[in-house]
């Protein structure tokens with residue numbers, strides 16, 4: 001026979017009045033708690049050293065060492081244990097002091113049983129919440145340790161070293177890189193490895209907020225600032241005080257809001273929309289973009305001064321096709337992550353799949369690889385991902401075929417990048433077909449393509465085309 005042992009919450013009662021011990025113990029035992037009663041703060045300290053208590057219920061006025069001193073000891077050594085202080089006649093001022101120094105709540109003596117039950121339960125709930133929160137916090141912290149960001153690539157390893165160093169500081173970071181290269185992951189790694197890790201990490205996706213709402217979203221507004229503003233509201237910048245604000249897709253920030261952003265970047269100060277009071281918020285700023293900001297500056301779409309304020313510590317993540325050595329590593333990582341999801345038991349990937357993957361263009365970068373692995377796991381029959389689990393016309397065909405429109409959209413590939421991938425693909429196919437038709441005659445092909453011989457040689461090496469194959 002098995003029995004389930006349910007954890008009984010434990011309460012330490014500290015009071016030099018033995019009658020109080022008896023009365024409270026009876027009520028708390030009835031509630032299912034384990035109660036230990038001691039008569040002095042010193043005994044309480046001994047007791048806390050020996051075992052863990054979920055809450056402490058202590059009188060404020062005791063001989064030798066009083067409740068306030070005990071409270072201080074608890075706060076220093078057991079900051080997660082809530083303390084409920086009992087105030088007798090004449091100790092109201094001390095009770096105020098106790099609350100100000102962090103006591104969870106107080107009870108007045110003589111105690112009302114219902115009040116005792118309610119307050120103890122509330123303290124226990126609070127304590128459970130705090131424990132759950134700190135476990136969750138630990139889980140999140142673990143998620144963004146560098147251990148979970150995979151790369152063997154030298155450039156990436158150097159970036160990790162830089163990221164570790166910059167995480168310690170409050171410096172503004174600008175993360176650049178194609179879609180799906182891991183910009184958000186790096187932003188989170190910076191926050192969760194920084195001294196701000198226990199504070200908020202807030203993402204503002206600048207491309208998702210309508211232009212006219214941008215400033216109120218970021219900086220908040222005051223009542224009456226516009227129709228519908230029926231009360232004051234904090235913006236993300238203010239809510240994230242002492243945390244990290246991640247301005248994703250910063251290239252989409254409306255031009256009209258850039259002056260206000262500049263001031264914010266300079267001294268972290270701003271006014272709420274419609275407000276006159278200057279507000280300062282202690283936030284660390286990380287921004288990300290896959291847009292060519294320098295070109296946007298030249299076109300007058302992005303302010304140069306904002307760019308310089310953002311570009312203090314730039315990090316550029318290389319695309320996946322420039323770190324092919326990461327493909328097997330990431331594929332394994334995603335198999336480990338999702339292999340037992342969807343009711344499957346996938347543990348491996350065939351080497352032929354890996355080799356097709358090495359020849360693919362990965363316009364959607366790591367996100368695309370992640371999606372392809374997920375889909376392959378769903379399709380896989382056994383423990384291993386094989387060629388037939390790969391999407392048709394995609395990785396299969398290898399050699400840099402662009403994704404179809406649906407895949408491009410699913411992987412967040414911008415129209416401009418999509419067009420570029422199509423033209424690169426068309427150029428490569430044209431080149432190969434012309435090489436076949438003219439048996440590798442470079443002069444002829446250069447003329448047909450309207451470029452010089454040197455350009456053709458450059459393209460051959462760019463696309464890893466071996467010209468000798470066509471010359472026999």
Ligand SMILES: Nc1ncnc2c1ncn2[C@@H]1O[C@H](COP(=O)(O)OP(=O)(O)OP(=O)(O)O)[C@@H](O)[C@H]1O
Nearest residue numbers: 148149150178179180181182183184185366367412
């Ligand atoms: N080095 C890595 N190791 C493991 N997972 C990674 C790595 N880089 C990226 N990923 C994963 O790939 C996916 C895409 O990454 P992320 O969202 O950070 O990219 P992004 O650059 O912000 O893309 P976008 O520009 O489209 O917003 C995420 O699921 C992320 O966890």
Ligand SMILES: [Mg+2]
Nearest residue numbers: 183184248288
């Ligand atoms: Mg992103």
